[in-house]
Every structure is written in C-alpha cells, then in structure tokens.
Amino acid sequence: MYSEPVTQLIEAFAKLPGIGNKSAQRLAFHVIQLPKERAETLANAILQAVHTVQYCSICCNLADNDPCTICQNSKRDLHTIMVVEDPRDMAAYERTREYHGLYHVLHGVLSPMNSVGPNELKIAELLKRIQETSIEEVITATNPTVEGEATAMYISRLLKPLGVKVTRIAHGIPVGGDLEFVDEVTLTRALEGRVEL
Amino acid sequence: MYSEPVTQLIEAFAKLPGIGNKSAQRLAFHVIQLPKERAETLANAILQAVHTVQYCSICCNLADNDPCTICQNSKRDLHTIMVVEDPRDMAAYERTREYHGLYHVLHGVLSPMNSVGPNELKIAELLKRIQETSIEEVITATNPTVEGEATAMYISRLLKPLGVKVTRIAHGIPVGGDLEFVDEVTLTRALEGRVEL
Numbered sequence: 001m002y003s004e005p006v007t008q009l010i011e012a013f014a015k016l017p018g019i020g021n022k023s024a025q026r027l028a029f030h031v032i033q034l035p036k037e038r039a040e041t042l043a044n045a046i047l048q049a050v051h052t053v054q055y056c057s058i059c060c061n062l063a064d065n066d067p068c069t070i071c072q073n074s075k076r077d078l079h080t081i082m083v084v085e086d087p088r089d090m091a092a093y094e095r096t097r098e099y100h101g102l103y104h105v106l107h108g109v110l111s112p113m114n115s116v117g118p119n120e121l122k123i124a125e126l127l128k129r130i131q132e133t134s135i136e137e138v139i140t141a142t143n144p145t146v147e148g149e150a151t152a153m154y155i156s157r158l159l160k161p162l163g164v165k166v167t168r169i170a171h172g173i174p175v176g177g178d179l180e181f182v183d184e185v186t187l188t189r190a191l192e193g194r195v196e197l
Numbered sequence: 198m199y200s201e202p203v204t205q206l207i208e209a210f211a212k213l214p215g216i217g218n219k220s221a222q223r224l225a226f227h228v229i230q231l232p233k234e235r236a237e238t239l240a241n242a243i244l245q246a247v248h249t250v251q252y253c254s255i256c257c258n259l260a261d262n263d264p265c266t267i268c269q270n271s272k273r274d275l276h277t278i279m280v281v282e283d284p285r286d287m288a289a290y291e292r293t294r295e296y297h298g299l300y301h302v303l304h305g306v307l308s309p310m311n312s313v314g315p316n317e318l319k320i321a322e323l324l325k326r327i328q329e330t331s332i333e334e335v336i337t338a339t340n341p342t343v344e345g346e347a348t349a350m351y352i353s354r355l356l357k358p359l360g361v362k363v364t365r366i367a368h369g370i371p372v373g374g375d376l377e378f379v380d381e382v383t384l385t386r387a388l389e390g391r392v393e394l
Contacts, residue, residue: 001288001291001292002284002288003250003259003260003261003262003265003266004261005242005245005246005249005250005261006246006250006259006261006284008242008245008246009242009243009245009246011242012238012239012242012243013239015235015239016224016227016228016239017223017224017227018220018223018224019224023215025285026214026215026285027213027214027215027216028246029259029283029284029285030213030214031213031243031246031247032246032247032250032259033259033304034247036247036248038212039243039244039246039247040244040247041209042209042210042212042213042243043240043241043243043244043247044240045202045205045206045208045209046206046209046228046236046237046239046240046243047236047237047240048202048205048206049202049203049205049206049225049228049229049236050228050229050231050233050236050237050240051233052202053200053202053203053229062199062200062203062226062229062230063200064200064201064202064203065200068200069200086226087199087203087226088222088223088226091198091199094198095198107230
C-alpha cells in the first residue's frame with residue numbers, strides 16, 4: 001500500500017509501547033513531511049541516547065556518566081537510599097527538592113505473573129551497597145500497587161536482618177484531593193497513618 | 198533532572214503530534230532500554246524515509262519513486278482521478294481493491310481558520326493534470342467534514358468549466374451500523390441518496 005521506506009517507518013513506530021497501527025501511520029507521515037533537519041534531530045537523539053546512556057554502576061539509574069551525577073555528589077546524604085521502580089520516579093522525587101539522599105533504581109517490580117523475580121530487578125546491587133557502605137535507612141518508594149507493595153515488603157525482609165532501617169513512603173489522601181472521590185483503601189490508610197497536630 | 202541525551206530524546210519525542218510530555222518520557226526510556234540494534238532500526242527507518250520519500254510529481258502521493266507505482270501502472274484506469282486529503286486515505290481506498298483509477302493527494306483541506314487556502318494544497322497540480330491529460334471523471338473523496346465538503350465543492354466549481362465530470366463519494370449509513378445510533382445529518386443524506394432495488 002505504502003512504499004517500502006514508509007512501511008518500515010510505520011512498523012518501527014508501531015513497536016513502541018502505547019502506539020497502535022493508526023498512531024504509527026500518523027507519526028510516520030508527520031516525520032516524513034518534517035523539514036529534513038528536524039527529522040534528523042529525532043533520529044540523532046535516539047542514536048545519541050542509545051549510545052551514551054548506561055546504567056550507573058552504583059544506583060542503576062540511567063545516565064550518561066558513571067557514577068551518575070547524584071552518586072558523585074558528596075553534598076547529598078550518603079546514609080539514606082530511596083528505592084524506586086524506575087528513573088521517572090526518581091526524577092519525580094528530585095523535582096520536589098525535598099529529598100537529599102541517594103537513590104536505587106530497581107527497573108521494575110516483583111511480578112510473578114510476568115515472570116519478574118528478584119533476579120530480574122537490581123536487588124543484588126542494592127544488597128551490595130548496603131553491605132559495602134554505611135547506609136542507615138532505606139526508604140521504599142515503589143508505587144502503591146499490589147506489586148509495588150510486595151516488592152517493598154520483600155526488600156524490607158531482605159534488609160532488616162542486616163540492621164538497616166527500612167521505611168515506606170506514606171499512603172493517604174493526595175493534597176488537593178477530595179475525600180468523596182478517594183477509594184476506601186486509601187481512606188483506611190490515611191486513617192491508620194494519622195498524625196497528631 | 199535527566200542526563201542531557203535523555204532530555205534531548207524526550208524533547209524530540211514530545212514534538213511529535215499527539216505525544217505529550219509523559220508519553221515522551223515513557224517512549225524515551227523504552228527506546229534507551231531497547232537492544233542497541235532495535236533502537237538503531239527506528240533511527241535508521243526515520244533517516245531512510247526522510248531521505249528517500251518524496252512527492253510523486255504527478256499525483257503528489259508520498260513515494261520512494263517518481264512517478265509513484267500507481268501513476269506508473271498503465272493497467273489502471275487513466276481517465277479517472279480520485280482526490281483525497283492525504284496518503285492514508287489513498288491507502289484506505291487501495292485496500293478495498295475496488296478502485297482502479299488514479300489518485301490525487303491534496304495534503305490537506307481548505308481551512309480559512311488555519312490559513313489553508315487553495316495555494317497551500319496541491320490544487321494547481323490537479324488543474325494541470327486535468328488540462329494536460331484526458332481525464333473524464335474526478336471523484337472527490339475528501340472527508341465528510343465541513344472543510345472536506347467545502348474543498349470538494351471548491352474543486353467541483355473549479356473543474357466543471359473544463360468539461361470534466363466531478364462526483365462526490367456517497368454519504369450514508371455505514372455498513373454494519375445501527376440506524377438508532379446514526380446522527381440526523383447522515384440519516385438525511387442516506388435518505389436523499391437512496392437507490393432503487
């Protein structure tokens with residue numbers, strides 16, 4: 001139907017997550033009709049990112065230098081590690097400017113349904129950090145999903161025998177949220193986690 | 198927040214139509230974590246398409262050869278042109294295997310709101326084809342939107358004085374559709390366009 005290079009571009013886009021065949025066609029025709037320089041910018045950004053970005057050997061974040069900027073920064077609190085599922089969650093906490101410790105990126109959560117066990121995650125790397133450096137607290141900041149909770153629990157059981165404090169970020173009503181529209185589990189968690197004023 | 202190559206890739210994805218900042222982040226991290234060869238396939242597909250695909254000098258379709266395969270095919274009905282908005286509409290009609298004439302791709306529709314006039318579309322090229330070749334019928338197959346209808350009307354007024362028959366694809370109830378859920382305008386069009394059995 002389409003010429004060969006167009007078909008190949010559509011197929012390449014369609015392989016990306018959340019992009020179906022129709023969206024892939026729309027993207028392909030958009031890119032083809034871009035000025036050549038702008039299309040090349042996209043292609044080069046892909047090549048550049050793929051060739052320079054790697055896992056930080058300490059926290060497993062994706063970065064273009066190793067150790068990454070955060071692990072290299074001696075001004076951060078070197079005794080606290082926040083464990084997150086992926087680099088985007090880490091970026092979300094960095095945007096708060098309220099957390100000054102280190103991170104550890106698991107690159108996923110335990111999910112027996114999808115055959116993701118501890119060996120598929122960066123858990124051995126986390127264990128090594130705890131054993132080799134003076135970490136006092138590990139904050140589990142995986143998402144509040146079934147898998148996220150299970151992963152936090154697994155890490156807690158793994159690390160507590162090593163004498164390290166393991167905490168979990170609080171669950172509760174989101175700021176600006178409306179109680180009426182918050183689900184029962186969150187309401188219960190918010191009640192359980194109440195603090196004295 | 199992210200390292201420079203990651204930020205650049207996110208920004209390049211976010212410039213694509215229908216891709217917001219969150220989707221761009223998701224795509225960028227997906228691509229970065231792909232095997233290098235697969236990411237290169239995507240980048241190369243973009244470069245390949247941008248460098249080889251061009252407008253067919255006859256029908257203005259996007260193709261990697263000029264004239265395009267359809268315009269080169271002497272077995273097609275050379276006296277009929279179907280005018281479509283973009284290459285995807287052309288591909289949709291090719292999939293029916295029921296149309297054997299030629300095409301003309303406008304690359305848009307008349308839209309004064311978006312400053313798209315006849316000069317922004319491939320209308321001069323259409324006029325030239327009518328004048329230089331023996332076209333008997335022009336089928337306007339623009340979408341049944343306000344702009345699509347206006348564009349079909351404009352082309353009709355432009356070409357009729359040249360003695361060419363100008364037709365419009367039929368509007369009506371989609372096959373498999375349910376009358377109950379079809380809008381009034383379509384129902385009226387279907388009634389007007391009724392054919393004897």
